[in-house]
Amino acid sequence: MMLAINPSDKKTFQRHISEGDLVIVYERHDSMKAIKVQDGSELQNRFGVFKHSDWIGKPFGSKVFNQKGKFVYLLAPTPELWTLVLSHRTQILYIADISFVISFLEIVPGCVVLESGTGSGSLTTSLARAVAPTGHVYTFDFHEPRAASAREDFEKIGMSQLITVNVRDIQGEGFPEKFEGTIDSVFLDLPQPWLAIPSAGKMLKQDGVICSFSPCIEQVQRSCEALRSSNFTDIRTFEILLRTYEVRGGKEGLGTIEEGDFVGSLPRKRPYSNGHSSNVVRETASCVVARPCSESRGHTGYLTFARFCLTI
Amino acid sequence: MTDMVEKIVDSRVTWEGCSVILDINNGDRIVFARLNPSSTLKIGKKVCSLSPLIGCPFGSLFQLECGVNGPYLSRVSRSLTGASKSEDQNDCKTKDNRALVDSNTAQTLSGDDIDVMRREGATGEQIIEALIANSSTFQTKTAFSQEKYILRKQKKYAPTVLLRRPFTRSICEAYFKKLPARIGFLRMDTISLLLSMANVSISLDVLVVDMVGGILTGAAAERLGGTGYVCNTHLGTKQYPMDIVGIFNFDKAISSRIVRSSLSDLHLAKKSSEAHISNENLHSMKLLGNDGHSLESSNGPISIVKESLVQEENSSHQCSSTTLSSESEQSTSMDLDTCFKKCSNSVDENKDPSSLKVSKSLKPGRQASEEEIKLWKENGFTSLIVAAPELDPWNAIQELLPLLSYSAPFAIYHHYLQPLAICMHNLQVKQMAIGLQISEPWLREYQVLPSRTHPQMQMNSFGGYILSGTRVFNSESEQGST
Numbered sequence: 001m002m003l004a005i006n007p008s009d010k011k012t013f014q015r016h017i018s019e020g021d022l023v024i025v026y027e028r029h030d031s032m033k034a035i036k037v038q039d040g041s042e043l044q045n046r047f048g049v050f051k052h053s054d055w056i057g058k059p060f061g062s063k064v065f066n067q068k069g070k071f072v073y074l075l076a077p078t079p080e081l082w083t084l085v086l087s088h089r090t091q092i093l094y095i096a097d098i099s100f101v102i103s104f105l106e107i108v109p110g111c112v113v114l115e116s117g118t119g120s121g122s123l124t125t126s127l128a129r130a131v132a133p134t135g136h137v138y139t140f141d142f143h144e145p146r147a148a149s150a151r152e153d154f155e156k157i158g159m160s161q162l163i164t165v166n167v168r169d170i171q172g173e174g175f176p177e178k179f180e181g182t183i184d185s186v187f188l189d190l191p192q193p194w195l196a197i198p199s200a201g202k203m204l205k206q207d208g209v210i211c212s213f214s215p216c217i218e219q220v221q222r223s224c225e226a227l228r229s230s231n232f233t234d235i236r237t238f239e240i241l242l243r244t245y246e247v248r249g250g251k252e253g254l255g256t257i258e259e260g261d262f263v264g265s266l267p268r269k270r271p272y273s274n275g276h277s278s279n280v281v282r283e284t285a286s287c288v289v290a291r292p293c294s295e296s297r298g299h300t301g302y303l304t305f306a307r308f309c310l311t312i
Numbered sequence: 313m314t315d316m317v318e319k320i321v322d323s324r325v326t327w328e329g330c331s332v333i334l335d336i337n338n339g340d341r342i343v344f345a346r347l348n349p350s351s352t353l354k355i356g357k358k359v360c361s362l363s364p365l366i367g368c369p370f371g372s373l374f375q376l377e378c379g380v381n382g383p384y385l386s387r388v389s390r391s392l393t394g395a396s397k398s399e400d401q402n403d404c405k406t407k408d409n410r411a412l413v414d415s416n417t418a419q420t421l422s423g424d425d426i427d428v429m430r431r432e433g434a435t436g437e438q439i440i441e442a443l444i445a446n447s448s449t450f451q452t453k454t455a456f457s458q459e460k461y462i463l464r465k466q467k468k469y470a471p472t473v474l475l476r477r478p479f480t481r482s483i484c485e486a487y488f489k490k491l492p493a494r495i496g497f498l499r500m501d502t503i504s505l506l507l508s509m510a511n512v513s514i515s516l517d518v519l520v521v522d523m524v525g526g527i528l529t530g531a532a533a534e535r536l537g538g539t540g541y542v543c544n545t546h547l548g549t550k551q552y553p554m555d556i557v558g559i560f561n562f563d564k565a566i567s568s569r570i571v572r573s574s575l576s577d578l579h580l581a582k583k584s585s586e587a588h589i590s591n592e593n594l595h596s597m598k599l600l601g602n603d604g605h606s607l608e609s610s611n612g613p614i615s616i617v618k619e620s621l622v623q624e625e626n627s628s629h630q631c632s633s634t635t636l637s638s639e640s641e642q643s644t645s646m647d648l649d650t651c652f653k654k655c656s657n658s659v660d661e662n663k664d665p666s667s668l669k670v671s672k673s674l675k676p677g678r679q680a681s682e683e684e685i686k687l688w689k690e691n692g693f694t695s696l697i698v699a700a701p702e703l704d705p706w707n708a709i710q711e712l713l714p715l716l717s718y719s720a721p722f723a724i725y726h727h728y729l730q731p732l733a734i735c736m737h738n739l740q741v742k743q744m745a746i747g748l749q750i751s752e753p754w755l756r757e758y759q760v761l762p763s764r765t766h767p768q769m770q771m772n773s774f775g776g777y778i779l780s781g782t783r784v785f786n787s788e789s790e791q792g793s794t
Contacts, residue, residue: 012691061718099508109537207371237758245750290733
């Protein structure tokens with residue numbers, strides 16, 4: 001459903017919302033929910049009641065109203081939106097780290113990727129998107145209930161043919177021997193990744209890439225030592241963050257705060273983005289200003305990458 | 313399709329005619345080359361053949377040796393040039409550099425002595441060992457200092473060539489390090505964000521405005537893996553150069569999915585699009601047909617073609633204030649070659665311009681066919697990426713957004729905040745898109761070594777700005793697709 005493996009799933013002008021589809025209900029930039037469309041069901045939120053039956057037949061991306069005249073948008077699910085709406089069973093990776101990992105691990109369609117731990121499946125979804133349709137993601141978590149929840153989620157978003165979830169303690173047992181020499185990329189998000197690194201080395205093809213995500217620098221140091229001793233080269237460690245900006249525009253520009261409207265990614269008292277208070281389409285502002293948002297993430301984790309090299 | 317896709321993934325070993333990236337002396341110099349039996353590489357004053365590299369796995373390391381028949385590249389184990397794995401931590405405490413005086417008298421071997429050794433066939437490693445043995449200060453240095461010394465000597469006497477696979481990552485890093493203006497200063501993390509935010513994945517039709525040399529087109533095509541389409545569009549009549557696409561080792565499946573079309577063609581009804589397409593072909597062939605070599609078929613002595621600056625100036629839209637630094641770099645050791653111009657292919661097909669729109673050319677960058685354009689008009693593109701630092705984002709997006717299907721994500725890369733802020737504001741006001749966000753990626757690399765872990769001293773502080781969002785269907789302001 002999230003991936004256009006079947007041509008009929010492709011989100012186009014022609015593709016309309018049907019029974020059983022997963023939609024992302026966009027209430028505000030910071031408030032979204034994933035809902036399965038079922039004729040007869042209703043969504044109840046801060047704006048009131050919305051009937052699913054009103055949604056069926058409309059194109060994705062539509063603005064739908066309820067009886068009170070309030071509205072929400074119905075979006076097609078993507079891994080990025082999914083990351084924002086999924087239930088957090090563990091700390092998750094966000095788009096900045098996810099996108100960098102996928103590119104740096106050189107994942108393209110057809111790749112076979114190993115991941116441990118699965119956690120909430122935030123990264124797994126993006127990995128699956130990148131390897132589709134002929135590749136596969138084997139993900140391992142040592143926590144049985146979490147693995148089960150992840151499996152359910154992947155089923156829900158239509159990705160289960162690309163992802164296999166297994167319960168296994170990778171730090172203790174390493175990766176399964178059957179994968180030796182067949183893997184293109186490995187991703188580790190473990191408390192003690194150095195325990196898993198030698199096994200990861202056995203799994204990787206020549207020139208395959210590994211990535212280890214660790215919040216603490218001590219973990220990074222130990223991981224790098226382990227990488228050096230296990231035939232890895234090109235060892236590089238990064239951190240990546242996204243700085244967001246808020247934009248304000250108004251006829252008088254700065255100075256008259258009452259006239260000005262805030263357009264930004266952080267919650268504000270007056271949600272300009274939905275304009276529930278006014279249906280008038282404003283003119284384009286003659287003075288628009290932007291500045292960085294004052295709240296942002298300071299740290300998520302260090303990303304350490306390395307290449308496996310057989311020729312040592 | 314399975315075969316095609318498997319080939320890309322299994323291509324971890326070089327083959328004759330493949331495109332490679334050569335990393336000389338650990339990043340000092342980066343060369344794009346093709347491995348033909350007659351290809352050569354010049355390091356310093358020595359010219360050596362690249363044929364030993366054919367059939368080797370990517371990631372292999374070679375060292376320049378002086379043999380009886382001249383300089384040659386021999387494959388070596390990677391541990392030779394790496395730092396010693398077990399650092400003696402005690403050394404750090406007892407040794408320091410208080411007694412080291414840089415008077416240039418520490419080395420007793422002279423330049424002539426070294427030349428004699430070379431003529432007698434000494435390997436680079438032997439020369440370095442001799443230098444160490446004849447240095448009066450080497451033993452007094454700390455372990456770290458000794459490592460640095462050895463690395464310096466290696467670069468001079470035993471230069472290494474690392475064979476790298478061309479991928480979005482390696483190509484982007486090479487350009488970003490040496491000639492960033494060519495790719496519009498697109499940093500690796502920025503490209504990854506653009507691809508993710510625009511949800512580039514299989515079977516989708518991605519519309520790109522690529523004024524960054526083709527790297528964005530290539531990156532998107534890589535993710536599509538031979539499915540869907542990457543339509544490289546241009547505003548106006550001049551196509552934007554897409555040479556970098558040739559550096560990726562794309563096979564037929566992927567190359568055939570990279571197409572071009574002018575924005576006006578995409579908007580027009582199908583009847584008048586025919587005339588436009590033939591005009592485009594003539595124009596594009598004039599622009600690109602002069603300088604290229606057909607590398608697949610030529611067996612000429614030198615297959616590393618220098619970048620054609622003249623051609624670039626004609627068709628590039630580089631910001632004038634940023635090309636200065638790159639040009640000065642070009643005169644030194646950097647030689648990023650763009651020897652894979654697609655003009656080589658258009659020269660072959662020069663005979664009949666109208667045939668291009670019918671025949672499914674397998675080279676990347678063929679003109680989009682009528683059927684394809686019609687399909688996109690009916691279905692809409694499934695995502696949009698704009699990397700056009702020279703264009704105003706609001707003006708561009710107004711023409712591009714109507715081509716996107718509803719709920720399709722888009723991402724716009726720009727160097728300047730203000731134009732993006734205005735664009736975002738306008739999209740908001742006109743209710744054309746939701747989930748709008750302006751982000752600036754921040755990337756910092758670390759050096760992680762025992763007792764020496766810290767962020768790297770050098771850092772790039774600008775990866776550009778990205779405006780991302782999702783197109784929405786607003787029945788109040790639109791009547792279906794415009």
